[in-house]
Amino acid sequence: MVLADPKLEVSQFIDFAKKTMGKIGDEGSLADAFASQAGQFSLEAEYPNFWQVGCVFDTVLDYFLALKEAGELDPDSAKLMEALVAKAVHGYQYGIVGLMAAWYDDWSWWGIAASKAFDPDYTEVFGDKLEFFQTAAIDLWGLVDDGDFATIANRIPDAIWANSALQSNWVKFTREILSARGQLHIGTRNSWALIERGADGQGTPRQNADYKIFTNQMVDVWAVPRFPGGCWQYDFSTLPFPVDDGPDAGDPNPANNTLGVFQVTLMSGLYLSFCCSLIAAASRKATEKLSGGAWDRLQSVETYRQKADEVAAFLASWLNLTGSDSLATEFAHGKLVHERTPTYAPFDTGGCPPVEGYFPNAYWGGDQGLIMGALAQYAQLPGANLPDAGSIPADLLQGVFYNMPASNWSQPNMVGPYLDPTNSSPISGDSNDYGSGSGVFWRYVMRTCRADPAFGNPARQDPHIVNMATNSGTLDNDWGNNLFQPFNTVAAAIGAWYLLK
Numbered sequence: 159m160v161l162a163d164p165k166l167e168v169s170q171f172i173d174f175a176k177k178t179m180g181k182i183g184d185e186g187s188l189a190d191a192f193a194s195q196a197g198q199f200s201l202e203a204e205y206p207n208f209w210q211v212g213c214v215f216d217t218v219l220d221y222f223l224a225l226k227e228a229g230e231l232d233p234d235s236a237k238l239m240e241a242l243v244a245k246a247v248h249g250y251q252y253g254i255v256g257l258m259a260a261w262y263d264d265w266s267w268w269g270i271a272a273s274k275a276f277d278p279d280y281t282e283v284f285g286d287k288l289e290f291f292q293t294a295a296i297d298l299w300g301l302v303d304d305g306d307f308a309t310i311a312n313r314i315p316d317a318i319w320a321n322s323a324l325q326s327n328w329v330k331f332t333r334e335i336l337s338a339r340g341q342l343h344i345g346t347r348n349s350w351a352l353i354e355r356g357a358d359g360q361g362t363p364r365q366n367a368d369y370k371i372f373t374n375q376m377v378d379v380w381a382v383p384r385f386p387g388g389c390w391q392y393d394f395s396t397l398p399f400p401v402d403d404g405p406d407a408g409d410p411n412p413a414n415n416t417l418g419v420f421q422v423t424l425m426s427g428l429y430l431s432f433c434c435s436l437i438a439a440a441s442r443k444a445t446e447k448l449s450g451g452a453w454d455r456l457q458s459v460e461t462y463r464q465k466a467d468e469v470a471a472f473l474a475s476w477l478n479l480t481g482s483d484s485l486a487t488e489f490a491h492g493k494l495v496h497e498r499t500p501t502y503a504p505f506d507t508g509g510c511p512p513v514e515g516y517f518p519n520a521y522w523g524g525d526q527g528l529i530m531g532a533l534a535q536y537a538q539l540p541g542a543n544l545p546d547a548g549s550i551p552a553d554l555l556q557g558v559f560y561n562m563p564a565s566n567w568s569q570p571n572m573v574g575p576y577l578d579p580t581n582s583s584p585i586s587g588d589s590n591d592y593g594s595g596s597g598v599f600w601r602y603v604m605r606t607c608r609a610d611p612a613f614g615n616p617a618r619q620d621p622h623i624v625n626m627a628t629n630s631g632t633l634d635n636d637w638g639n640n641l642f643q644p645f646n647t648v649a650a651a652i653g654a655w656y657l658l659k
Contacts, residue, residue, distance in 0.1 A: 166628070168658050170631075171632065171655035172224065172225070172228045174647075175651035178634070178647045178648050179238075179648055182242075188214075188218070188647070188648050189238060192218060195207060195210065195211055195641050196215070196249030197248050199252050204256075205252050205255070205323060206256065207253070208264050209259070209267050209591075210591075212264070212271055213645075214597075214641060214645045215249070215271045216267065216271035216274075217645055217649045217652075218243075218246070219283050224652040224656070239285070240285050240286075243287050247287060247290060251314050254310065254336070255318055256322070257323045257402055260402075260404040261391050261392040262389070263422075265301050266302050266432055267428070268294065268298055269294075269295055269302060272291040272298060273295040273432060273436060276435070277435075289452065293452045295436070295439075298432075299436060302346055302429065304344060305340045306340060312333060325402045326401055326402055327401045342399060342403070346391075346425055347389050347390075347429070350382070350390075352365060352393065353365060353368045353372060353395075356370070363397075364395060367397060372396075381394065382503040384503045384504075384510060385476065387472035388469070390419065391421075391422045391424075394412050394420075398410070404418065406418045406419055412513075416515035416587070417515065421498060421513075422497060423497055423499075424524060426473055426532075427527075430469045430535070437459055437463055437466060437539065440456045440457065444459065466536060470542070473533070473547060477550055482518065485500070486550070487518075487521075488553075489561050490560075492556030492557030492558070492560055493550065493556075494521040494557045494577070495526060496518070497522050498513055500513060500518070501513060517584075517585075519579050520576070520583035520586075521561075521577045521578075522576045522585050522592055523562055523574065524575075524592070524594060525595075527554075527598045527599035527601060527603065529551075530554040530555060531602030532602075533547065534605075534610060534613065535609060552616065555606075555623075558599055559573065559626050560622065562576070563626070567636050568636070573599060573626060574637070575594065575596045593638030593639060593646075594646065596635065596646045597645045597647075600654070603656065603657050614656070614658070627653075627657055630650040630653075631651045631653070631654025634647055
C-alpha cells in the first residue's frame with residue numbers, strides 16, 4: 159500500500175473550520191446560521207427547528223473543543239462560544255414550546271449534545287450554561303428512555319410557555335398537553351411492549367386493537383419486530399394519536415407511512431451513543447465522588463449498562479445476518495448500514511415480511527456515523543461483547559469513503575450526505591433533513607478518533623481516504639439547507655483534522 163503524503167499540513171483543517179464558522183452576522187457562516195435558527199421566534203408563527211438546531215449544536219460544541227485542543231481558542235473564539243451556547247438554550251426551549259419536537263430522535267440529538275456537559279473536556283465550552291445542559295441531559299434521557307414528558311414540560315419557565323404555538327386545531331400548546339404524551343409513549347424501546355399489553359385483551363382499547371392487527375399474519379398488517387432490544391423512532395398504532403402529537407399523529411400505522419413509526423437505524427445509534435455518554439458520566443461521578451445538581455439524578459453505571467448491552471445486542475443480531483437479511487451491505491471496500499431494518503419477524507409458515515419504506519440500495523451518511531460512533535463508544539466499555547459486529551466501525555469508515563461520494567452534487571471527491579441511486583426512497587424524498595448526512599458522519603469520525611486514537615491509523619495510510627478527507631475538510635459543500643451547508647463543512651473540517659493528524 160502506498161503511504162499518504164507525510165507532508166500533509168493538517169492545520170489547514172482548523173483554519174478552514176474557523177473560516178466557515180465565522181461570526182454572527184457573517185452571511186453564510188455557521189455562527190450566523192446557527193444563531194439565526196436557534197434564536198428564531200415570532201409569536202405563534204416561527205420557532206427554531208428543534209432537531210436541526212440540536213444536531214448542529216453538537217458540532218458547535220465539538221468545534222470549540224477542537225480549537226481548544228489545537229491551541230486555537232483565542233478570546234474572540236471564546237466570546238463567540240459563549241454567545242452560541244446561549245443561543246442554544248433559546249433554541250432548545252422555544253423549539254419545544256413551538257411544537258417542533260415530536261419523535262424520539264428529535265429529543266435524542268439534544269440529549270447527546272447536552273450529555274457532553276458531564277465530560278470534563280467540554281466544561282469550558284459550556285461555560286455558565288454547564289448546569290443547564292447537565293439538567294437537560296437527564297431530563298431528555300427520562301423522556302427518550304421512559305416517556306417522562308412532564309419533567310421537561312415543567313422545566314420550561316412560564317414566561318416561555320406563554321409564547322407557545324397554536325396547535326393545528328387552534329388550541330394553544332401547553333405544558334399539560336406535552337406532559338400528557340407520557341400516557342401514550344413510554345420510551346423508544348417500548349413501542350412493542352405497549353402493544354403486547356393487549357395480548358390477552360386486558361389492555362387499553364388502543365393496545366387491544368393494535369395487538370390484534372399487528373400480530374395478524376398478513377403481509378400488509380404484520381409488524382412484529384424480528385429481534386428484541388431495538389428502538390423505534392416513534393410509537394405506532396391503528397388509532398390516531400392526539401392532534402400534533404407527532405408528524406404521523408393522524409395515522410401512525412406503519413402500513414400507511416414511510417417515516418417515523420419504524421425501527422430506523424439512526425434511533426438505535428442515537429440511543430446507544432446517548433446511553434454510553436451517561437455511562438461515562440456515571441463512572442466519573444463514582445470515581446470522583448461528585449454530587450449535587452444533575453449529578454445526583456444520574457442512574458448507576460449498571461442500570462445504563464444493561465440498556466446499552468441490549469441495544470448493542472440488537473444491532474449485533476442484525477449485523478451478523480448475511481446477505482439481504484443483514485442491516486449492512488458489504489462492498490468491495492467496507493460496509494454501509496441501511497436506513498432501517500429490512501424485515502419484520504417471520505410468519506409461522508416462514509418468510510420475513512418486508513418493513514415499509516425499506517430500500518436495499520439507499521444509505522444515509524448519518525446512519526454510518528451514528529452506528530460507527532455508538533459501537534466504538536460501546537466497545538470502550540469493560541467486557542463489551544459484539545462478536546462479528548465488532549469490526550463494524552472500521553468497515554463503515556471505509557465504506558463511506560469508497561461508496562458515498564458526493565457525485566450527485568458535482569463533487570465526487572468529497573464525502574456526500576447519502577447514497578440513493580434511484581432517488582426514490584424516503585432519503586431522497588426528504589433531502590432537507592437527510593442533507594445533514596455528511597456532517598453527522600464527520601462528527602462521529604471525530605468522536606471515534608478521540609475515543610480510540612489508533613482508529614485513524616489505517617485511514618492515514620490510504621491515499622484514497624486521505625484525498626477525500628482533505629477535500630471534504632477544505633472545500634465548501636453544496637447540499638443541505640442554509641444551516642446544514644456550513645454545518646457539514648465545519649464538521650468535515652474538524653473531523654478530517656482528528657482523522658489525519
